[in-house]
Amino acid sequence: MTYDQLAEKLIEAGVNENxxxxxxxxxxxxxxxxxxxxxxxxxxxxxxxLEE
Incomplete structure (x- = not known):
């Protein structure tokens, strides 16, 4: 996943990040x-x- 794709998904989730x-x-x-x-x-x- 690229940073651009992650930014789009975060915006859809209500997190404003570019x-x-x-x-x-x-x-x-x-x-x-x-x-x-x-x-x-x-x-x-x-x-x-998470493993110990």
């Missing part, structure tokens, strides 16, 4: 857990497993 902002956030590694979950939901992720 692809440039997404690139910056990811390259800096500076985003909240809430934003991470919003991205997961936007791409259709139904579950997340």
């Amino acid at each position: 692809s440039r902002n997404l690139r910056n956030k990811v390259s800096r590694g500076g985003f909240s857990a809430v934003f991470f979950v919003q991205c997961l939901k936007a791409i259709g992720c139904k579950s997340l497993t």
Whole structure:
């Protein structure tokens, strides 16, 4: 999925982000857990497993 595609899906989900902002956030590694979950939901992720 491209940053442009993710930005479109986030906008559909009510999260106003453009692809440039997404690139910056990811390259800096500076985003909240809430934003991470919003991205997961936007791409259709139904579950997340964290291993110890």
